Amino acid sequence: MLGYSSMKRGLNRSAARRSKEGPSDPSPRRKKGRVKFHKARIRRFFFTHGPHRLTGGRMTRRHMATEVKLREIDVVCPSLPRAFDGLRIGHISDFHLGDLLPVERAVEIVQMLAEQEPDLVACTGDVIDLHSAGAEPLFEALAGTGAPLGSLFVMGNHDELEDRDRVIHMATSSGMVVLQNEAIEINHNGDELIVAGVEWGKTLAQCRRHVDSACDESVHLLLSHNPKSFRRAAEIGIPLTLAGHTHGGQIAMRPRTHESRPARRKHKAGLFHHENSRLFVTTGVGAWFPLRINVPPEIAVITMRSGEE
Numbered sequence: 569m570l571g572y573s574s575m576k577r578g579l580n581r582s583a584a585r586r587s588k589e590g591p592s593d594p595s596p597r598r599k600k601g602r603v604k605f606h607k608a609r610i611r612r613f614f615f616t617h618g619p620h621r622l623t624g625g626r627m628t629r630r631h632m633a634t635e636v637k638l639r640e641i642d643v644v645c646p647s648l649p650r651a652f653d654g655l656r657i658g659h660i661s662d663f664h665l666g667d668l669l670p671v672e673r674a675v676e677i678v679q680m681l682a683e684q685e686p687d688l689v690a691c692t693g694d695v696i697d698l699h700s701a702g703a704e705p706l707f708e709a710l711a712g713t714g715a716p717l718g719s720l721f722v723m724g725n726h727d728e729l730e731d732r733d734r735v736i737h738m739a740t741s742s743g744m745v746v747l748q749n750e751a752i753e754i755n756h757n758g759d760e761l762i763v764a765g766v767e768w769g770k771t772l773a774q775c776r777r778h779v780d781s782a783c784d785e786s787v788h789l790l791l792s793h794n795p796k797s798f799r800r801a802a803e804i805g806i807p808l809t810l811a812g813h814t815h816g817g818q819i820a821m822r823p824r825t826h827e828s829r830p831a832r833r834k835h836k837a838g839l840f841h842h843e844n845s846r847l848f849v850t851t852g853v854g855a856w857f858p859l860r861i862n863v864p865p866e867i868a869v870i871t872m873r874s875g876e877e
Contacts, residue, residue, distance in 0.1 A: 662852025693724025
């Protein structure tokens with residue numbers, strides 16, 4: 569069973585900021601959302617339907633037949649308490665449920681992750697590509713993996729395009745815990761694992777604000793759709809950040825390794841480090857155009873290790 573309680577500091581900071589700013593007119597946000605949704609529809613026409621029609625469907629069929637890789641990675645976090653040594657996290661992200669990934673295939677991939685018997689499942693956003701209708705079975709699968717510490721979810725930019733509130737409702741109704749600039753405490757090995765999750769932020773400044781709203785130095789694990797959040801997470805000293813969003817670029821000159829690299833490198837995919845903090849960026853499950861070269865879709869099982877590398 570999942571034992572957790574919301575940490576009041578994250579919730580209070582967000583509420584205080586909204587109170588200070590005063591009530592906001594929702595219409596500008598809806599208008600901005602409609603513009604983003606329209607742009608996403610145009611993008612889908614050119615980068616999904618276009619290649620599909622030009623190749624007579626061959627490109628899409630080949631993409632859908634691509635094998636999803638299982639990545640098993642040990643991440644050594646020097647500042648991680650020993651009570652959490654050996655914690656296994658099933659990290660999954662970027663389904664982009666829709667034209668390039670039907671819900672039946674997405675559920676099969678979640679079942680692959682469930683077979684690894686992780687302690688905790690972390691989904692770092694973009695479950696939806698454009699339309700959220702019919703996504704309920706995927707959220708139910710994510711919530712039903714059997715992970716004893718539960719299933720957590722943070723929103724990605726695509727999850728917000730059509731109907732943000734509906735996506736959140738589907739996730740929470742399934743039994744997932746949706747983290748919106750807040751942190752929770754999970755009982756583990758007689759201690760408390762503090763996990764924070766942040767909202768979608770496009771820029772470094774936005775990501776920094778979200779991390780500051782949810783985190784302090786007591787957080788052990790941060791979930792963020794955008795890997796840019798790691799800049800602030802490393803400054804605070806959070807042991808591990810999990811992110812997605814990039815798809816690894818979907819095209820690379822050579823296969824990527826998962827050896828830890830300095831944080832100054834571009835955070836496209838893999839493992840990065842800065843002092844005692846680590847970042848893992850998954851290439852994700854889905855895609856927004858039907859082509860991957862040397863960047864296969866993946867699910868990851870990350871084993872957290874305390875101590876020095």
